[in-house]
Every structure is written in structure tokens, then in C-alpha cells.
Amino acid sequence: MNTNNIKITSKFLSLILRHNPGKIGLDLDKNGWANVDDLLNKSQKKHRHITMEILELVVETNDKNRFAFNADKTKIRANQGHSLKTIDLQLKPVTPPAFLYHGTVAKFMEAIQKEGLKKQNRQHVHLSVDTETAIKVGSRRGKPIILSIRALDMYKEGFPFYLSENKVWLTDAVPSAFIDFKEN
């Protein structure tokens, strides 16, 4: 199993477990879990040969811990990043640190200054505790711009924050007033 195969399988799982399980006729339960046997069988039918061994490798070695098994490994789900509106990850609200960061690119800045950060297609706005991660996220789209968010102030004003299993900070929206645009 080479790293390229792991990456391809990881991308396929992101698509199926976050956005489009119907592509292989898979069902996710309301908390986002897929039955592992079902996933393997239905992938096979679509000519995606994934074994339990490969699945375990992907879950264990994934650079961002994107996926998790349940205790007996009969179910698997994505830890965050869903666009499917009906999935409820049952995240508990938690107190954020003073600042969180968001990586974006210049072409979105005008809109972000006007309306703040919006979740777009996903269930949440994604934020990170460190600027390195935000730089990586922004770099997917071009030259990254890093925004500092006054997360604790937001929280104190009643905006809930959540921390996913793989330590991505999530919130519903970030009003422009809580974004520091100065450094950009």
C-alpha cells in the first residue's frame, strides 16, 4: 500500500463521508456514521477496491485525522468538513482561546469585510488555533491571507464554538467586527 493509494482513498472517503454518500448508494446515519462492511461492499461495486486493512491505514495515518472508527470498528465517519446539512456530529460547545485564525485569499476579502466569514457550502466556518494551519488552508486557493478572529470576545457575546474530534475549531459565522483586518 503506497502513500499515493492512501491519499486517493482518503480523498474518496472525504467525498463519500462528507458530501455525497449517494455516489455509491451508501447511507449515513444522522450522526454521520457509515457501516464499514457496507462502505467496502458498495465501493467494490463501483470498482473501488478498499480493504479493511487499507481503511485502517487511512484512519491511522491521515495527516489531519479526518476520519474515525467507532469502538469496534464497525462504523466510520468524517470528523468534520461535511456539506450534508442533515448530519449532526453532536459537537459540544466549548470555550475558545482568545484568538483563532482563518486562512483565505484576496479575492474573498471584500465580501468578508462586508459580511464576515460565512460557512458557504460546509456546516461551519473552519478556524485553527495556530497560524501555520491557517496558512496551509489559505494556500489551497493561492497566496494565503491570515485573519485573526477575536474568538473569546465572540463567545462572551453568545456565539457558540465547537472543537471537532480532530481539533478543528468550528463556528456558525464570524461577524466582521470580530475579525482583525489590520495585518493584511
Ligand code: HQG
Ligand atoms: C471563504 C480543508 C466570500 C473562506 C481545509 C474560504 C480546512 C468567504 C471559502 C477545511 C466568505 C470556503 C475548510 C464570505 C468565507 N464571502 N468568501 N463572506 N466567508 N469565505 O473549503 O476554511 O482538507 O468551505 O475564506 O484544510 O477554506 O478538506 O472552507 O476560502 O480545514 O480536511 O469561502 O477544508 O480541510 O471554503 O476550508 P471552505 P476553508 P480538508
